[in-house]
Amino acid sequence: TDVITKADVLVVGTGPAGGTMALALARLGVDVMVINKYPWTAPTPRAHITNQRTVEVLRDLGLAEEALALAAPNDLMGENTYCTSLAGEELGRLRTWGTQPHRRSDYELASPEQICDLPQNLLEPLLVGGAARQGARVRFSTEFLRCEQDSEGVTSWVRERDTGREYAIRSKYLIGADGANSRVVDQAGLPLEGKMGVSGSINIVFEADLSRFVAHRPSVLYWIFQPGSSVGGMGIGVVRMVRPWHKWLAIWGYEDVANPPKIDEEFAKGILYNLIGDNQVDIKIESFSTWTVNDMYATKLSAGRIYCMGDAVHRHPPTNGLGSNHSIQDAYNLAWKMALVLGGKAGPDLLDSYNAERAPVAEQTVTRANKSLGCFPPILEALGLFGTDDPEQMRRNMASIKDSTPEAADRRAALRTAIDRSDFVYNCHGVEMNQRYASDAVVGDGTAPPQYDRDPELFYQPTSFPGARLPHGWVARDGARVSTLALCGDGVFTLLTGLGGEAWVDAAAAASAQFGVPIRVHVIGPGRPIEDPHGDFARIREVSENGAILVRPDVYVGWRAEAVSADATDRLCSAMATILALP
Ligand code: FDA
Structure with missing residues (x-):
């Protein structure tokens, strides 16, 4: 293959990290090319919690108005509900994402912006569109294969997926924003700590008017506890609002990570009807897929002229909603430095500060998101779901929490405490804003x-x-x-x-x-x-x-x-x- 094209910076990936990097560099006048192996941006909603710091960044990048017009506002986010199904019994609610009366002032004092809910499939086109408007060259259906670097730059080989044609792109810097299975991180040989594939999840994106189950308790997350549910799995599901109140993403766990379940329309519908608790609801399934919960971060984010960001260097569960936020902020941290170095205004050592500043954030993000998973067992315990494998017994235990007995009173108190403590899963205002x-x-x-x-x-x-x-x-x-x-x-x-x-x-x-x-x-x-x-x-x-x-x-x-x-x-x-x- 010949080197047929050049750019000062090649960004691999048009996700939150890559899209932001391309946009931030382009608006600083940097000659940047961004590639994605797929024909378009992510089709599924994926990350959604968009925190104050990220809205501040989007505002600086000129996208806040467009982003907020697409996002669900903060006041539709907070009535986080724990229940047996959407139509079934409610076990308790927890105000989240800064909507608690005693926390509102913390958020209002911290930032001119509010946490909002912006599904990733709506955010990505904004970032990539913004980048293209500012002069970034955007190439879809273009897969990064491998690279080699020398003291002057990086040569990356890519494959045009439509034609199979392979060619090389020569750049001064290469950005690995290619997600949790990053090939760029592998090529750069970055050191990784932790484990991939801790547990598995099924995502089902669907349309259904669920207003009558949710509009009176507006939230982005409805957690469903179903012991021994007939479709298998761990018994906790999530119904996540994508668009209020007709577009949804259901998440259902599976244990055997090595053997993800075979999903078809009927299987997916079975899960959805169980979670909704009413099989008369009209459902239109849009897509289903599986993904894994990871617990891994890179301790160094760059090697020579290759810099990695986003899920490529922090891979973790969605708890606390940090994923796309910290991916965007990685890019925002590096872009101005790279622009100054390329413009000859700063020494190349300025780029080292990206490691010093963002590697601790990568570790904190992964550690915190995984630590938050520990909030769920106490809820299960209070509901009486431990100590037996028998689903019938579990159901009886869950029902008996409503008894007028001292034991049930203790369990109700334990459940309330456990639910209150699960605040940790949603609230990390300090993790979001205290980075020093x-x-x-x-x-x-x-x-x-x-x-x-x-x-x-x-x-x-x-x-x-x-x-x-x-x-x-x-x-x-x-x-x-x-x-x-x-x-x-x-x-x-x-x-x-x-x-x-x-x-x-x-x-x-x-x-x-x-x-x-x-x-x-x-x-x-x-x-x-x-x-x-x-x-x-x-x-x-x-x-x-x-x-x-x-x-x-x-x-x-x-x-x-x-x-x-x-x-x-x-x-x-x-x-x-x-x-x-x-x-
Ligand atoms: P991201 O993974 O978004 O982007 C990687 C980009 O690189 C993509 O454009 C991809 O096509 C491209 N790419 C990869 N390899 C390439 C190659 N070799 N050549 C060219 N391009 C390549 N988070 C959350 O908070 N709540 C949720 O519900 C979910 N759900 C979810 C579902 C699924 C299926 C996934 C994959 C991820 C989630 N996440 C999530 C995680 C969240 O999406 C994640 O934190 C951010 O997207 C990270 O943004 P990045 O830009 O770093 O990577």
Whole structure:
């Protein structure tokens, strides 16, 4: 095969990670090509929980309005229901995804955005379409086969699936965003920890008007407990809303991972009727497939000029809904760095920070999602499903929880506790928002990282500590409220300061001229284009009014200065040089 085409960056995969990478690079003017072995993006809904940080990223990439128009809003997400079937008995509910009254303020204070539900099959075309609009070259039915790298670049061999023709693509960097069975990760030889195929699941996508079972308890997940159900399996199923309330994805587990069940229309309908609990409902099955729950992550995300992201480097169950969120955020972390390196504005070592910043996230994502699975056995235990293999006995045990006996009262209390504790499966506001990057692309200010006041996995704690995401606060532009986050991003560095910090404007201009990289400055305060009517900025900045916060293009704090000084320009230039990995 001849090398017949070139791109600065080749991205393998048009999923959440690859689509975001292609879009983010293209809008920064990078010559990027993205390929997918299939003729189009993912046909099934797959991931759906879209958290605040991801909506912030989508907004920065110019897609938030389109994404939110397609998403189910937060107020349709929260009445997570445990039941014996949709038509059957309800065992309990748990408010989820930030809808709990006592948690709403945590989410509202954390971000201008809300968690929403955006099925992956609707998100992917947005990302890929956005990438193409920005100039990315998109090639479907093009399968990555293998690659070789040298000191200048990577040669990847691909097969055009329509014609069988093989050819090579030469790029300066290769991005492996090719999902949980990543061939790019294999080719790069990245070290992986953990296990694939821990358990198996059947996905059935179907249409049915289920309004009368669900509209009064709007949720994205309905968990069904069915001991010894006649279609086999582990007895827990999930009916997941795809479109309220007529499009659904049912998930039913199977134990023998090596031997997935043979599924046909009749088998799938049997599962659905059991889960719905009413076989008079009109059902139209769209597709069925099997997938496995994995527990694996890469401890290093790159090798030479190959960088991997998304499920390729973190493979885990859907609990906590982290999958596509962290895939998108991997790409958002790497794209601006790669654009600066390719543009000759930053040293190649800047790319090392991707490993330092995102490998811990990969591990945390996988560990947390798998740990969450441990929340279900206590529910099963309280329902009396342990200690017997006899489905009849299990059903009697489940029924007897309603008895007016002291034993049943204890079990009801245990069930309530178990359901309340399953909050852990849905709530990980801290895991979503508390990432504090420690890398060479973050310049410390000599202070120690602030301690967490509450559980760092469950609760977000804003800080402008270098390496943390810039905290959100409402400031005002021409009187209209605007998030501090919206003052930043858009592919460039931003310096935030207050009155008395005007010297930072000159410092930023000097640094910008020295490094050839734009640095936007906002002097926030009364009488300025950006005002702080609620004192939000004063509260979140954690530096003096005339201090400064240097925000990276990914809206993470790169450096901060407690106060202005005569050598402000030198200090800012030195911080920029470090972040840009320049000598
Ligand atoms: P993703 O797997 O989305 O994308 C990989 C891309 O690479 C695809 O475009 C693929 O075609 C392409 N590709 C792979 N190999 C290639 C090759 N050799 N050459 C060219 N292209 C190649 N999560 C969740 O939260 N809830 C859920 O219910 C589900 N359900 C679910 C079902 C199924 C069937 C799958 C496969 C996955 C899920 N997930 C899920 C997981 C979720 O989809 C996942 O976390 C994200 O899609 C990860 O995004 P990535 O972009 O990293 O990979």
